[in-house]
Amino acid sequence: MKNPAKVNEAIRHLKPQAAPFEEEMSLNFGPQHPSTHGVLNFLVVTDGEVMHQALPNIGYLHRGIEKLAEMTPYSGFMPYTDRVDYLAAMFANQVFAMAVESLAEIEVPKRAEYLRVIVCELNRIASHFIATGALALDLGAVTPFVQWLREREFINDIMEALCGARLTYNYMRIGGVSVDMPGDLPDKILRFLDHFEPIIDEYNRLISNNEIFVKRLADVAVISPIDAVNFGLVGPNLRASGIGIDLRKTLGYSVYPDFDFEVPLGKGFRGALGDAYDRYMVRILEMTQSCRIIRQALEKIPGGEYRANVKKKLKVEENEVYSRVESARGEMGVYLISDGTDRPYRLKIKTGSFTAMSIVEKASQGLMVADLIALIGSLDVVAPEVDR
Amino acid sequence: MVSAMETAVNPSVRSAVRKYFKNIYQLFYSILEGMAVTFSYLFRRPITIQYPYKLDKPMDEIIPDRFRGILGVDLRYCIACRLCQTTCPIACIAIDLERNPETKERFITRFDIDISKCMFCGLCVEVCSTGTLHHSKIFDGTSRHVENLVLEFVNTPVRPFIKPKSIEDIPVDRSGAITRNKLKDFFDLPKFRLTDEA
Ligand code: SF4
Ligand code: SF4
Numbered sequence: 348m349k350n351p352a353k354v355n356e357a358i359r360h361l362k363p364q365a366a367p368f369e370e371e372m373s374l375n376f377g378p379q380h381p382s383t384h385g386v387l388n389f390l391v392v393t394d395g396e397v398m399h400q401a402l403p404n405i406g407y408l409h410r411g412i413e414k415l416a417e418m419t420p421y422s423g424f425m426p427y428t429d430r431v432d433y434l435a436a437m438f439a440n441q442v443f444a445m446a447v448e449s450l451a452e453i454e455v456p457k458r459a460e461y462l463r464v465i466v467c468e469l470n471r472i473a474s475h476f477i478a479t480g481a482l483a484l485d486l487g488a489v490t491p492f493v494q495w496l497r498e499r500e501f502i503n504d505i506m507e508a509l510c511g512a513r514l515t516y517n518y519m520r521i522g523g524v525s526v527d528m529p530g531d532l533p534d535k536i537l538r539f540l541d542h543f544e545p546i547i548d549e550y551n552r553l554i555s556n557n558e559i560f561v562k563r564l565a566d567v568a569v570i571s572p573i574d575a576v577n578f579g580l581v582g583p584n585l586r587a588s589g590i591g592i593d594l595r596k597t598l599g600y601s602v603y604p605d606f607d608f609e610v611p612l613g614k615g616f617r618g619a620l621g622d623a624y625d626r627y628m629v630r631i632l633e634m635t636q637s638c639r640i641i642r643q644a645l646e647k648i649p650g651g652e653y654r655a656n657v658k659k660k661l662k663v664e665e666n667e668v669y670s671r672v673e674s675a676r677g678e679m680g681v682y683l684i685s686d687g688t689d690r691p692y693r694l695k696i697k698t699g700s701f702t703a704m705s706i707v708e709k710a711s712q713g714l715m716v717a718d719l720i721a722l723i724g725s726l727d728v729v730a731p732e733v734d735r
Numbered sequence: 736m737v738s739a740m741e742t743a744v745n746p747s748v749r750s751a752v753r754k755y756f757k758n759i760y761q762l763f764y765s766i767l768e769g770m771a772v773t774f775s776y777l778f779r780r781p782i783t784i785q786y787p788y789k790l791d792k793p794m795d796e797i798i799p800d801r802f803r804g805i806l807g808v809d810l811r812y813c814i815a816c817r818l819c820q821t822t823c824p825i826a827c828i829a830i831d832l833e834r835n836p837e838t839k840e841r842f843i844t845r846f847d848i849d850i851s852k853c854m855f856c857g858l859c860v861e862v863c864s865t866g867t868l869h870h871s872k873i874f875d876g877t878s879r880h881v882e883n884l885v886l887e888f889v890n891t892p893v894r895p896f897i898k899p900k901s902i903e904d905i906p907v908d909r910s911g912a913i914t915r916n917k918l919k920d921f922f923d924l925p926k927f928r929l930t931d932e933a
Contacts, residue, residue: 419824420824422822422858423822423823423824423858424824425856425858426824426854426856426858427824490769490773497782500782504799507798507799507801507802508799508801509801510801511799511801511802511803511857511870512803512855512857515854515855515856517856517857517858525857525861526801529801549772552768552769552771552772553768553769553772553773554769556765556768557765557766557768557769558758558761558762558765558766559762559765559766659862
């Protein structure tokens with residue numbers, strides 16, 4: 348696709364009704380551009396400052412994780428799932444564990460489920476830190492990003508005390524979690540929450556209400572509810588367009604029905620419904636809800652086992668399953684086919700960033716080149732999750 | 736703009752002008768508000784630590800006990816079950832056992848861990864029943880040669896440990912001294928050496 352003539356042809360094919368542009372220029376944006384959040388490449392077709400189209404070109408971070416699963420025993424694949432989405436590794440851990448558990452009919456102890464919820468919600472907050480902070484950073488505001496990184500350090504410390512790693516947790520196991528939490532951890536988490544909840548307000552004063560920031564995001568890259576559904580957007584991106592689908596509520600997996608929390612929806616906070624600012628704001632509001640869930644979970648957590656008895660060499664009957672969780676980037680699913688051996692026959696991972704990439708082509712039409720950053724940043728695309 | 740405000744009769748013009756000035760006011764107000772937040776940080780305690788120059792506690796105390804650092808093996812207590820070797824998803828651990836043909840005794844002749852491949856997942860540590868294999872708290876270091884990253888824990892062949900039933904806690908040395916010893920090449924590299932005199 349590096350040949351401009353070919354590009355023009357490709358675009359005419361995509362947009363038959365569009366008039367051919369005389370002064371069109373196609374530019375490579377990325378793959379090493381710092382604001383593409385990893386290695387992503389966009390072919391930007393512009394006429395001056397106005398983009399006619401941005402065609403995402405993915406595959407730079409393909410590591411063949413799905414293929415690796417076919418060569419690894421079930422229990423040994425857990426560390427690989429950390430690498431699917433390095434900002435929110437717990438969700439990939441959980442969805443894979445859930446898939447194998449439902450195939451092998453393993454009952455997970457209640458305490459393990461609560462522990463999973465706690466770490467997942469902490470991880471959601473940590474992931475939204477990067478999503479919202481990096482968006483501000485890409486638009487030129489460095490302070491908020493650094494401030495969120497500082498807050499994220501506390502979560503990393505909590506995770507490190509819990510499971511020994513700061514990012515690639517490998518915390519969950521088939522049938523539970525690897526270790527129980529140390530005795531002083533609930534206190535630590537509560538102390539963090541007490542410290543963190545006022546910080547959200549401070550952050551809003553720092554950047555969310557900043558007029559320049561709002562003007563850069565409001566009414567930019569509006570995704571209508573119909574488009575959001577048609578392009579298969581998931582998670583915060585979908586909810587920002589006003590569609591209230593959150594698997595924690597609608598599916599009620601794990602122990603989420605035990606908790607009382609709301610699902611924030613976009614409602615055109617400072618502009619049109621489904622604009623970049625809505626997507627940003629939904630994430631900020633979700634952090635508060637995650638705090639609520641963690642508080643309730645710490646209160647209600649039962650005692651007992653944290654890991655079911657699972658054979659070391661787990662063999663799973665021939666069967667297939669699709670399990671899904673609500674990750675920080677929306678629905679994350681694992682489709683798993685077993686064939687009676689100790690390793691999967693086929694494993695497919697469905698992620699939110701991948702579907703988010705599909706709408707870039709449509710949403711970028713008529714945007715300014717500089718607003719492409721706002722679009723990608725607000726979609727919260729993480730490159731390794733796109734390619735797997 | 737001011738004159739436009741005076742002469743304008745059209746209310747829509749007036750509201751547009753009002754909006755224009757309101758925008759400017761909001762802009763400055765929100766910027767000042769953000770600045771106030773930033774300014775307040777001048778008076779708060781910084782949370783950064785100046786690693787490795789100024790630490791209020793030794794690094795081993797800062798790092799939590801569960802930290803998954805570079806692996807260490809206290810060979811005195813290895814029962815040579817090889818579970819760690821089979822568990823590792825990427826085969827970083829290589830264990831060789833040899834049997835003395837006369838006395839029929841078994842010896843561990845090789846226990847290598849390739850930490851250049853290791854992803855510190857901790858699966859091998861979890862299956863080790865004696866705690867022989869453990870994570871140290873070491874996380875930093877450089878090496879100029881990738882071969883140095885294969886840690887060879889066996890110097891002279893050792894007999895596997897026979898686990899007595901009575902012992903509950905096996906006194907495995909988890910201080911990291913074993914690993915640090917093996918990592919000599921890592922840390923003894925002369926600092927600021929520009930050319931490699933190998
Ligand atoms: S920590 Fe993981 S990758 Fe490293 S040796 Fe152990 S099992 Fe293998
Ligand atoms: S280190 Fe542990 S798991 Fe590995 S062979 Fe020795 S006793 Fe077995």
